[in-house]
Amino acid sequence: MRPFPADLTRAQQEWSAAYQQLAERPGGTELRRRLYRLSVQLFFHSHWQQRRPSPAAWWELRRVGRTGRDLT
Numbered sequence: 001m002r003p004f005p006a007d008l009t010r011a012q013q014e015w016s017a018a019y020q021q022l023a024e025r026p027g028g029t030e031l032r033r034r035l036y037r038l039s040v041q042l043f044f045h046s047h048w049q050q051r052r053p054s055p056a057a058w059w060e061l062r063r064v065g066r067t068g069r070d071l072t
Helices: 006-024 029-043 055-067
Strands: none
Touching: 006 029, 006 055
C-alpha cells in the first residue's frame, strides 16, 4: 500500500483524539460535531478519488492515526 498523504493522516489522528475525548466525556455536542466534520473530510479526501478505499486501507489509516506514524 502506498503511503497516506500527511493531511489525511493528520485528520485521522485528530479523529482518533476527538473520539477518545468523547469516550471519556460523553455528551459533548462540540466533540460530536468535530467527529462528523473529520469523518466527512476523511471519507471524501482526494486520496480516495480514483478508487474507494478497501476495508484494509481504512484499517491501515486508523492504525496510522492511533500510532501517530506512517507504517509504509
